[in-house]
Amino acid sequence: QVQLVESGGGLVQPGGSLRLSCAASGFTFSNFAMIWVRQAPGKGLEKVAGINNSGSTISYADSVKGRFTISRDNAENTLYLQMNNLKPDDTAVYTCGKSKRSYWRAFDQNGYDYWGQGTQVTVSS
Numbered sequence: 803q804v805q806l807v808e809s810g811g812g813l814v815q816p817g818g819s820l821r822l823s824c825a826a827s828g829f830t831f832s833n834f835a836m837i838w839v840r841q842a843p844g845k846g847l848e849k850v851a852g853i854n855n856s857g858s859t860i861s862y863a864d865s866v867k868g869r870f871t872i873s874r875d876n877a878e879n880t881l882y883l884q885m886n887n888l889k890p891d892d893t894a895v896y897t898c899g900k901s902k903r904s905y906w907r908a909f910d911q912n913g914y915d916y917w918g919q920g921t922q923v924t925v926s927s
Contacts (some may be wrong), residue, residue, distance in 0.1 A: 803918045804828040806898050811921030814850075818888050818925070824898030824918055832876035835901035836884045836915065840894035840923075849909040850896070851883060859906040865891070888925045894910040895920040 810822040822838070838850040851872035852861045861871055871884040881898050895921040902913055 804900065805920035806900060806916055807896055808896065808918045809835070811896060811923045811926045813926065814888055815927050819859055819892060820923060822885065822889065822896055822898075822921060822923075824882040824883075825872070826879045826881065826898075828923040829900065829916075831874075831879040833904055835900065835903055835906050836848045836881045837899045837909065838896060839909075840879070840892075840896045840919075842891075842894040845894075847911065848894075852901075852906050852909065852923060853881070854906040855904040861906055884907055885923070888923075890925045892923060893925050894923060896923050897921075904924060 805827045807825045814820055833855055835854045837852040839847050840850050841847050850866055851870055853872050853874055857874050865877040869887045871880045898918045899914040901902055902915050
């Protein structure tokens with residue numbers, strides 16, 4: 803069965819960095835676009851970054867451009883999110899998702915069929 807397992811979250815001070823990983827199994831990882839989303843307490847789901855199946859097309863939310871980098875290793879079936887210069891507003895549960903498609907398109911929750919359990923990122927001094 804499809805499994806997406808995130809890791810790498812934690813508590814970090816403002817300005818710090820974290821690298822999230824999403825280990826995928828149960829499907830042909832290299833055939834599908836992937837996404838990172840986040841949800842802060844009391845807020846809705848927000849797309850953070852998306853990537854197509856080959857890694858040639860990437861999209862970021864304006865709030866993280868220049869600070870976050872999404873990448874994937876299709877040989878290792880793993881999705882990454884490098885987060886630098888973290889801010890308190892980045893505090894949220896971060897979750898990876900598997901698209902139903904290989905290509906990237908504007909975020910539509912109905913276009914994703916599997917989600918991980920999420921990993922907590924807390925940015926605080």
